[in-house]
Amino acid sequence: MATVSSFAAVTSLCGALVLPPMMEDAAIRWGLASAMGAALAALAAAWGHGFATRTPQTPGxxxxxxxxxxxxxxxxxxxxxxxxSIATGDITPRAVPAQPPAQWPATPPPPAPPSSNSxxxxxxxxxxxxxxxxxxxxxxxxxxxxxxx
Incomplete structure (x- = not known):
């Protein structure tokens, strides 16, 4: 509905009101108005597709x-x-360790498969x-x- 409405509105307004003072030839004027309407209709269609396929998620x-x-x-x-970073303990100054901390493995473990209900x-x-x-x-x-x- 939004796609058809946007195409019709832009084509009609451009072809009848905006472009006549600039262009004498009706064929060129309406062709350009149709192209402008099609461009806006394509944007409306992309918006509609994104809106229809989004995953509804409430805040929190x-x-x-x-x-x-x-x-x-x-x-x-x-x-x-x-x-x-996540820290759950009390924030207190710590003594500097005598040796450097152990390094993590070079390759991280593979990620767990996502679960839809966890x-x-x-x-x-x-x-x-x-x-x-x-x-x-x-x-x-x-x-x-x-x-x-």
Whole structure:
């Protein structure tokens, strides 16, 4: 409906009102008006296709039907992918470790296949749960070996 309406409106307005003062020949004027109407109709069709095929998502809703629930004190649950830093522990200055921290493996593990209906729950104190891939830094504030890592 929007495509037909936009074509008809632009073609009629350009052919009857906008272009006559600039062009004497009616064949050229209406041909140009039709081309302008077709261009706007193509934009309306692209908008309509995008509108019809979009996935409705309300603010705060997790992507792909996933849900996240953080129940523990200071816990974080992310239903989708995470690319930022997440820290759930207390922020206190740490001593510099005597040796550099261990490096991550050169090749990351393959991503888990996406699930259309998954639930992510972080139920423990200062727990972190990520339902997708995580490329950010995750820290619960726990210390192991006295190095502050």
């Amino acid at each position: 809703e997790a992507p792909l039907g996933r849900s996240a629930h953080a129940a523990g004190a200071g816990s974080v649950a992310v239903a989708g992918d995470n690319s930022g 639930t992510v729950t972080a139920s423990g104190e200062r727990s972190i749960a990520v339902g997708g891939n995580s490329s950010g830094t995750l820290s619960t504030g726990d210390q192991s070996g006295g190095t502050g890592q």
